[in-house]
Amino acid sequence: MNYIYRSKKAVKKNRMKILLILTLIFFVTALIIFIFCYPKFDNKKQQIIKPAKVRIGFAMGTLKEERWFKDRDILIAKAHERGYEVEWVNANENDVEQINQVKYLLSKNINILIIVPNNYEKCSGAVNLAKKRGIKVISYDRLVKNSDIDVYISFNxxxxxxxxxxxxxxxxxxxxxxxxxxxxxxxxxxxxxxxxxxxxxxxxxxxxxxxxxxxxxxxxxxxxxxxxxxxxxxxxxxxxxxxxxxxxxxxxxxxxxxxxxxxxxxxxxxxxxxxxxxxxxxxxxxxxxxxxPIDRLVDLTLEIVDKLIKEEPLKSVYMLNNGYKNVPTFFIDPIGVxxxxxxxxxxxxxxxxxxxxxxxx
Structure with missing residues (x-):
């Protein structure tokens, strides 16, 4: 009888140990889940992870004329207002330099290329470099011929x-x-x-x-x-x-x-x-x-940037053939003064x- 009593006591003790271990495992598991999943449960305290900033490459053919300084300064300022970063370069009317500068911009991991071609034919090589990297290309104010540009934006x-x-x-x-x-x-x-x-x-x-x-x-x-x-x-x-x-x-x-x-x-x-x-x-x-009015051209360009980044469709009034394809084209009317x-x-x-x-x- 004493042996039986002791056996029952041992079994009860083992059950308590097992229950304690299971309880400990439960709490540890719950703590791990809480630590890793807490942001999902508490929206108020959830940490918002912002995506990396969009970086625009602005490749200019020249700054010789006064107007191009306005284009550069206005575009950079308005892009920053939208939260975009801008890397800009000026080829100083040198076709070879423009291609090298586009290579540089691509090395800076730009998300989109806005290009003012120095020469409408010779600049196609620079566009090809960007397209091979999957970068969308906007031909800004000057058309790039015989190239896979995504959009052409200019005054009429x-x-x-x-x-x-x-x-x-x-x-x-x-x-x-x-x-x-x-x-x-x-x-x-x-x-x-x-x-x-x-x-x-x-x-x-x-x-x-x-x-x-x-x-x-x-x-x-x-x-x-x-x-x-x-x-x-x-x-x-x-x-x-x-x-x-x-x-x-x-x-x-x-x-x-x-x-x-x-x-x-x-x-x-x-x-x-x-x-x-x-x-x-x-x-x-x-x-x-x-x-x-350069302000209007820049505003339109950045609206197009928004759409290209979000992969939204472009609704253009004009399609202009650049020798390679029909390019969605956006014109702003100039004003005689x-x-x-x-x-x-x-x-x-x-x-x-x-x-x-x-x-x-």
């Missing part, structure tokens, strides 16, 4: 040419016209040319307008514009109007005209609303410029201030 350069032609027609409905084109490697130049010819060809065919010179100015250098105008004047040619494709070329043409005391007598167009051009307009030595509306456009938008435009020296 056909309308730029049309505006210049219409302004000159109002001032000089007949006479000798000079056409100063920009760099042939910039596809915008071809679009501008198509735009002004659309307006003027009927007048040229009727001999109301004489096309006495139509030349490219390589790298958009005003020295070419100066030499073309100067040579014509030295040859004794009468010039009645000058369609200069941007304000830098307009400046070169006006320099040559001023040496013959013709500045202000021969209407000259321009593009970009550079501060010096706006000053010439109010002084009367330049007829007009084409104002392109002369003395009559400069206050209500360039100055009202604070693109330049009143003091800057009307400064007297």
């Amino acid at each position: 350069n056909y309308k730029v040419g049309e505006l210049m032609a219409k302004w000159l027609l109002k001032s000089v409905p007949r006479g000798n016209y000079v056409f100063l084109l920009g760099d042939p490697g910039d596809y915008n130049v071809q679009m501008i040319k198509e735009g002004y010819h659309k307006v003027l060809d009927s007048f040229i065919n009727k001999k109301q307008i004489n096309n006495i010179l139509e030349r490219y100015c390589y790298n958009w250098r005003k020295e070419y514009a100066y030499n073309y105008i100067n040579n014509l004047l030295e040859e004794g040619k009468r010039i009645d109007a000058v369609l200069a494709s941007n304000d830098s070329l307009a400046e070169g043409a006006i320099m040559a005209l001023s040496e013959k005391r013709l500045a202000g007598k021969v209407p000259v167009t321009g593009q970009d609303a550079d501060i010096s051009a706006c000053q010439r307009i109010v002084k009367g030595t330049q007829l007009m410029t084409v104002y392109k 002369d003395k009559s509306n400069i206050n209500d456009t360039v100055i009202k938008d604070n693109f330049h201030t009143w003091d800057e435009v009307y400064i007297t020296k």
Whole structure:
């Protein structure tokens, strides 16, 4: 009987030990689950893990013209407001350097590439590098031809040419016209040319307008514009109007005209609303410029960046064939500006201030 009593006592003791061990295992397991899963149970104290910032690579072909500084500064500022980081480079009009700079941007692990091609053909190699890495590419303000760009965003350069032609027609409905084109490697130049010819060809065919010179100015250098105008004047040619494709070329043409005391007598167009051009307009030595509100271009570009990053569909009005494919295209309309509306456009938008435009020296 004593043996049986002791056996029962031992069994009871073992059961207590097993129960204690199981209880300990339960609490340890519960503690582990609590430690690792607590953020899921407590939403208020849950740690929010933010994704890494989107990094934009901004590859610029040039900073020679005043307007490109505005593009750079505005894009960087507005991108930062959206929480994006920006790595920017400037190729200084060097095609090989632009490809090397895109390689550099790719090494910085960019998520998207915004590119202003120095040359619309030669830049295709830089685009190919990005696409091989699975990076979306935005062709900004200048089209990259024969490449797999995802989207093209620009001002409507056909309308730029049309505006210049219409302004000159109002001032000089007949006479000798000079056409100063920009760099042939910039596809915008071809679009501008198509735009002004659309307006003027009927007048040229009727001999109301004489096309006495139509030349490219390589790298958009005003020295070419100066030499073309100067040579014509030295040859004794009468010039009645000058369609200069941007304000830098307009400046070169006006320099040559001023040496013959013709500045202000021969209407000259321009593009970009550079501060010096706006000053010439109010002084009367330049007829007009084409104002392109860069804020709007940058806002549209960053909206497209948002969609590309989120892989949302792009709803474009235009599709433009770049030689490789039909590219979704977004255009912003430019604005013709002369003395009559400069206050209500360039100055009202604070693109330049009143003091800057009307400064007297």
